[in-house]
Amino acid sequence: MPPIAKEICIGNLGNLQTLPDSFTWELTSADSVIPPSSAAVKESIPVIDLSDPDHVTTNLIGNACHTWGAFQIANHGISQKLLDEIESLSKTLFDMPSEKKLETASSEKGVSGYGEPRISSFFEKKMWSEGFTIADGSYRNHFITLWPHDHINNCRIIEEYKDEMEKLANRLMSSILGSLGVTVDDIEWGQKPGNSGSKVGRGAIRLNHYPVCPEPERAMGLAAHTDTTILTILHQSNTGGLQVFREESGWVNVEPSPGILVVNIGDLFHILSNGKIPSVVHRAKVNHTRSRISIAYLWCGPAGDDVEIKPIPKIIGPVGQSLYRSVTWKEYLQIKYKVFDKAFDAIRTR
């Protein structure tokens, strides 16, 4: 029995004129992006040119992380060809009939395969989106089902994307750590005895699709959340929808621009930094006339998902206190998907 019943499958909702009740969110004025003072144009997260000298980018990245927990990057070294390839792979996938997509439905909500986002169980209303998660090698069998003749090339695109993104993620992590005055060598990647074999490895990919929506104001593409990662690198197609939240500014749009990638600080970096940098709350809205694709590379650090992550001693300082106990990514994912936005409280030491 597929986890998504046919009648509520987003793939079958394309021609609706009004939103079904199960997809109607009650959004308040605080949920809108209308600026408090009428004419003000809201400042969004900065675009940082990675071809600038290191001391310049480190500084800018440091500021953006403290202020927003997010930033955008240009000249990041990921080829436009690869970005186009993974975007068009996603389009082809989501264009398939629901029956076909459901043949690759994830057995567990939110883990490898086609289905709703994993956070959906925390919300009463349904999100106006569908997605495909690539967390381990099992995606290859799904790809054979989807593309009996073309899976080899599509698997190649995924592997290349993962490799390139992993390199970029490592580089970004070094810069962010640099802005905090430490290096990767200051991290103690402890190994929990008895923990063996990674299920998710070092990075997962989530292909997201937000179909055209009859009443976008009342719908939600992907509800507000922080990522359960060290950092996430997001490629969005040329239709906007991503919004980040900051106490002082409310919800702010992150407009797409060709070749620019978005970087979100995830919960694990917040833990590593002993609370010095926030993980960014973000969400995706939907559109009345245009569908949207986004591709997230969700990264748990260079050491895999079964190593201990805890505040970096050098950041805590000799007289400081560690705010959080150590957790592995696997463990933290379990906590997060039990208590959701209370996950930091669950691992706080005081």
Ligand SMILES: C=C1C[C@]23C[C@H]1CC[C@H]2[C@@]12CCC[C@@](C)(C(=O)O1)[C@H]2[C@@H]3C(=O)O
């Ligand atoms: C490796 C991860 C990270 C996950 C869970 C698991 C697989 C899929 C990821 C996402 C992708 C879509 C948003 C999110 C919030 C979701 O619902 O599924 C992410 C979540 C997280 O960052 O917590």
Ligand SMILES: O=C(O)CCC(=O)C(=O)O
């Ligand atoms: O589609 C977007 O812009 C956001 C996607 C996202 O937040 C995620 O996949 O974690």
Ligand SMILES: [Fe+2]
């Ligand atoms: Fe996210």
